[in-house]
Amino acid sequence: MKKERKLREVIALLKDEYGEHHYTARVDPLDILVETILSQNTTDKNSSRAFNNLKKKFPKWEILLKTDPRAIQKAIRSGGLPGIKARRIKHVLQDIKRRRGKLELDFLKGMPADEAMEFLQSIKGIGPKTASVLLIFRFNKPMMPLDTHNLRVAKRLGIIPAGMSPEKAHELMNRMVPDEEKKSLHMNFILHGRKICTARNPKCNLCVLNRLCDYYRNLR
Incomplete structure (x- = not known):
């Protein structure tokens, strides 16, 4: 066949x-991005716990950018690989702010899917799965x-x-x-x-x- x-x-x-x-998330795209990074190599239960701990500790992502990575590691320990994920999350957020001048991703809504994928994957730490999750579930772009x-x-x-x-x-x-x-x-x-x-x-x-x-x- x-x-x-x-x-x-x-x-x-x-x-x-x-x-x-047909679910589309109505939350901050940065939340989806960070939560997807935390979901790597762990269970949904553990990654959700880590994300909730992280948001409780850092209700705004701008606060996280000014934080020692060790504090981030402590908040996400339940999600596994805290050292790697803490560095990855901080680097990704820093790179977005450096390129865009502010910490937001709403501009992706107006971009073609392939251009949005290219932008996201040009950031070290974002692979095709993470980029696609963000694009399809937040911006309803056709990426699987x-x-x-x-x-x-x-x-x-x-x-x-x-x-x-x-x-x-x-x-x-x-x-x-x-x-x-x-x-x-x-x-x-x-x-x-x-x-x-x-x-x-x-x-x-x-x-x-x-x-x-x-x-x-x-x-x-």
Whole structure:
């Protein structure tokens, strides 16, 4: 089966299973950016706790810019890798202010999606996943983020080659997935990855996608 046809069937089956998603966040884009950085290499529960601690300690991001990184590390310790993430968050915010003259990202709303992606990824510490999360969930731009669940499900299905890097996978999926399906497919891959296509002991016999899945076919 060609990948394009398989992808269309996957999109339809996951919509039947989990529904469609049209959520757009109505919060400060910088909040989404920082929270996404904190979500790297940890659970949603831990990253949310770290973000809430950080906002309680620094209710305005301008305050954080003047703060010793050790205080930032202490606030986000529950999210894991506090040293790396504290430096990354501070550098990203500093770079935005240096380039724009102020600490805000609302200007991205008026930019084409590819230009907004280019701007964000030119900042050290922002990769395609982080940039895409911000653009699709805050500015409703057609960029599909690929987190660990998205990558795992897509690779097991055979839509993405097993050895492909996250960066190349992001480019491939954003070419293949229709713009109007990107948000729902991203969310449904997450839901499916948590519930059925787990990293360990996936529940293949219960999976609505198993007849399309390379991983399942190789198990039999």
